[in-house]
Amino acid sequence: MKVGYYPGCSLESTAEGYNEATINVLETLGVDLVEIDDWNCCGSTPAHQTDHLLALGLSARNLVQAEEQGLDKMTAPCAACYNHIKQVEVEFEEHPEEINNVLEKPYKGGVSVYNLIEILVDLVGIDTIESKVKKPLRGLKVAPFYGCLLTRPAKVTNFDHPTDPQSMDRLLEALGAEVVDWGSKTDCCGASYVLTATDIVLKHSGNILKDAKAAGADVISVACPLCQLNLDSRQTEIEKQIGRNLNMPILYITELLALSLGFSKGELDLEKRLVSPKSILKKKSVI
Structure with missing residues (x-):
């Protein structure tokens, strides 16, 4: 294809x-x-x-x-x-x-x-992906985060449910992960306000991170570089604001796919994260 x-x-x-x-x-x-x-x-x-x-x-x-x-x-x-x-x-x-x-x-x-999730789920197919999994993500609790731009406005994207999408959930389940049910999967992280209105980013990203933590997630899965950047790079500031540690790694959906397909950690760019996923991935025997 x-x-x-x-x-x-x-x-x-x-x-x-x-x-x-x-x-x-x-x-x-x-x-x-x-x-x-x-x-x-x-x-x-x-x-x-x-x-x-x-x-x-x-x-x-x-x-x-x-x-x-x-x-x-x-x-x-x-x-x-x-x-x-x-x-x-x-x-x-x-x-x-x-x-x-x-x-x-x-x-x-x-x-x-x-969008990338459509390519994976609708064009490649869940069954095809599941058949190629070599190292299931068993025991890893993942909160799928779609953000605000993959599913909305619905008349433009015409992709999944605008406020309760399931495509990434089903994909993660096919990889063997334990998908966390949570309420912030389509919230906005603050997007491009990262340079002009940091307080907005801290508020929105903070709410997302706290919700994922409360739901028991080990990591958050994203399909947007803006979401990954805000949720990863702003955690230290958010933790200072709320007075507790969150330590929530933010991984791209294709990185989780790569791990389940048998790619080694050396083939991925996990070292550059401000919140390192290595500890939890080792604990769950993913790497």
């Missing part, structure tokens, strides 16, 4: 480990990821707040690039990038000429955009 791959800015900087794990895992699962030629930033939050049409144009250009490579499927592992590019797919059906007017080359509408 050939799928266009849009790494986006984060996966080639702060989320290099996510990038490597995703490429290696999907290759193992029979997915040929083809990086989009000359891709550009999706526009991120600043562009979308400044000019909606030009922001759509930024994301649409990536679809044009994929189309020119003969690709009809595309995935963006960053939930924010996925959401922005998926919005182009939806809005292009309603007003294609308006979007093409801001593009150097016209988009024909031939690319379907998927």
